[in-house]
């Protein structure tokens with residue numbers, strides 16, 4: 189028996205990285221999944237690989253008409269909507285505040301914040317009519333700790349975490365739960381894409397990311413997309429039926445403190461002086 193047996197889900201940004209891992213895990217756990225993203229070839233290929241349990245619809249989450257069509261597609265294809273994962277996202281840059289780019293900021297807000305709000309707007313009526321549902325929005329550790337990402341990205345992720353709590357309070361009364369998941373450092377193409385690379389070029393840098401991300405938290409291995417997918421699947425399942433308005437950080441203990449082995453190395457160095 190799967191954790192998500194019988195459920196119908198929409199996962200935005202399901203064509204790569206964390207979203208793709210969510211799509212695969214949701215299907216493995218018994219859900220039928222709508223993959224919603226912009227790249228048709230990748231989305232259709234993933235849906236074909238997963239068979240009848242998956243369906244792709246080209247969606248730009250910043251466009252309300254697309255988000256409306258995405259929800260309608262899930263209802264017509266699977267007859268219901270139990271889970272929405274607002275995962276679609278684009279990278280921010282680490283530009284200094286003096287170089288703040290208002291147009292890039294508006295684009296970032298469009299995908300992350302507007303996309304998340306539109307997803308909740310159009311999914312809520314179907315979920316409320318069923319008297320049950322789960323929405324999981326992708327936050328970030330950058331919503332909680334300074335210096336991890338650029339200013340604009342940090343701002344939109346903090347907003348997503350807080351608005352998730354607010355909508356959770358509204359929809360909870362109708363049986364619909366809303367939570368967010370805040371990943372730490374996860375090996376995906378978002379970092380390469382942020383540096384102007386294509387998806388394929390970004391993938392070539394995964395070994396470098398893995399080596400670096402092994403060292404940034406207490407758990408001495410890199411965070412991988414499936415690590416986030418596990419938390420998202422749990423929150424989307426009935427196992428988390430009393431969890432509402434929470435932000436779940438999945439980061440291998442990164443904000444727990446300064447890395448232990450580095451502290452010991454430093455102390456040992458001091459002792460030798």
Ligand SMILES: NC(=O)c1ccc[n+]([C@@H]2O[C@H](COP(=O)([O-])OP(=O)(O)OC[C@H]3O[C@@H](n4cnc5c(N)ncnc54)[C@H](OP(=O)(O)O)[C@@H]3O)[C@@H](O)[C@H]2O)c1
Pocket residue numbers: 200201202203204205206207224225226227228230247248249250275276277278299326327328329370371372373374375376377378381
């Ligand atoms: N990786 C990390 O360390 C990390 C840490 C914290 C938070 N996050 C968050 O996790 C989420 C997933 O990121 P990722 O790391 O898995 O990056 P990724 O591999 O680049 O995935 C991003 C996904 O979003 C989709 N997307 C981008 N713009 C879209 C739009 N306008 N409409 C619909 N889909 C769109 C992309 O697909 P198309 O190009 O096909 O549209 C892609 O599938 C993001 O919200 C990100 O901010 C990631």
